[in-house]
Amino acid sequence: MPILRSIHRVALRVEKLFERVLLRRSRPPLFEAYRGYAKPETLVVRGRVLTGLRRGTPREQQSTFTNFRQMLALFLTDEVAGVEVVAQGRSVRSDEEGYVTLELPRGNAPPGWQHVSVSLPDAVDVTVGAPVLIPSAEAAFGVISDIDDTMMRTGAWNGARNLWTSLTGNAATREVFPDAVALMERLHDGRNPVFYVSSSPWNLHGFLDEVLFQRAGLVAGPVFLRDYGLSETQFVTGTHGSHKGAAIDRIMAANPELGFVLIGDTGQHDAEVYAAAMKRRPGRVQRVILRGTVARRDASAEQALEDLRSAGIPADVVADYGALEL
Template sequence: MKHVLVFRWLSSPFRYAFAKLKRKLGKLNRLRLEIFLVIGNKTSVFIKGRVVEGYRQSRPSDKKTALQNLLATLRRYAGSSVPDATVCLAYGNHQRELTTDSEGLFETMLRFTDAEKRDIQSVRFSLLPERGLVPETNWVEKRIHWICKVCPRAVISDIDDTVIISKATNIGEKLWLSVSKNAYTRRPFPGVSEFYRLLTANGEYPVFYVSSSDWNLFDLIQDFLSYRDIPVGPILLKDGHINLKNIWKSGGGNHAHKLEKIQFLLEFFPEQQVLLIGDSGQHDPELYAEIIRRFPHRVEAVYIREVRKGDAAREQKLNQLLPPHRVAWVKTTREAMIHAREHLAV
């Protein structure tokens, strides 16, 4: 019964009520506006962001100790999401107001004419003032990441145990890596930068990162990719809010959201062929198989990094969905690069 009560307390309705109570009692006063996605196709711009309690995060460094990184992690997860906050969007001559959901998240789709696309290159965001609530800044401006050209491929990649060493199948090791390291001290798999630059023509083709990590890690992942010289691109993470009470759940649970986000990308860019990269530690092979079934002829190839002993039946289910040599099960990035040079137009 105790565990059931804890689960219920951490569930979304209770967190929502708790955040509302903190606002009413004046215990929630400084707000932070975070913008995750401002991406555009030929006609539309998709926007996603979040409002959380304000916190001051130190910049990562390869000189930081495990204790300093632990304290930074505590700050990162200490804030609560802020429901029912009003966010104002300004673009060109237009304005729009959005209200955050129970997780503090907001999203919208903006439609643009050709003339507006030429003239509007950024979107400005602001939190509308409320009594007792103070935004950290008045306005936040983000450039629109236009992706209008159809490229020979777009890469959609998992992150944990695909790009970054995470030990996702071992909760203890994964948690320790998450709290004791920062963006500069987390390690990528050897050769990932070179492999992704090969697949994207040195960053000319788009790359998207879809992960079961939570939005609290958004800036860490951005900094990690930049620091390790891995092609950067839009990052789509898990919506459920993680805080200090349930930090152990980060990156776990149901991975169906990854299927939804990959489907969104394929529908948002309907003419674009994609290449999928993941690992065998969790459910990537099954998720990617479902994507191929839903979007036949849209997936150029699949790369799966093997992090546990191979399963012939599991591999066969994915292999049979694409032509020969279009699914590669690899142990190292070097194997993946050799395969790509032999079987793909890279």
């Protein structure tokens, strides 16, 4: 559409002006490592090149304004394009939003978390360890879980409530459901790989890592978030469903021998997304578990649940994961 393309061009100019005026680069680029994952033949290292990480030290009793200021700072990233990133003799350059994906030979690396040394030779003489998860050969299945209102209370099904919660809380006050932590421990069982998918932006990666894994003790796993940034080819991102569906496909393709348990909630069309994944990837979905976050599900969610159950896939909707039999 011509109007949308015009708005896109204006937005790009505003973003570039903002970066030149307000985010003047006075520090060398650094590499923020994301949790990577393994394919049958390769290790996938992921991260982003930025000029700095804006993170405050959260306290439970700090003011709403302080929370807002610290959360807003997470979105004022100064990403750097075209920076060479090197690991194990292979290299790639960061894209226009600073993102990096580098595939390395898997070789004989053992199962578990492997830490790949990553460097930016042209920018700064520092080496960063990038974690990559290699599933156990004894894994019986994999787990793919939503985050918002599934693992952590956000009110994502209500846009205004989710925005308020996201911008006025901090890592010390956000609530991770105890029953979710226990469920993931039971499903993981020391051998089954766990992956997380959320529509939150990549700017919140460090924040979510601290809340979910460091503070709450949730089973750690690679996280798949969304890019909300502007680029020459992108004005707005896809829908929640398209993002989540694409991430599920990527995870399943990387683990072709595993079936998956899909976990979500009833507030953001997870039933529909998981039913669609079941149709795209026959035989790969073993079970669906949803937290009931809305009092009444719409017709499309009910139909999706019926489609799953008709295909012989258990689909549980519960208020508390502690009541589930595994």
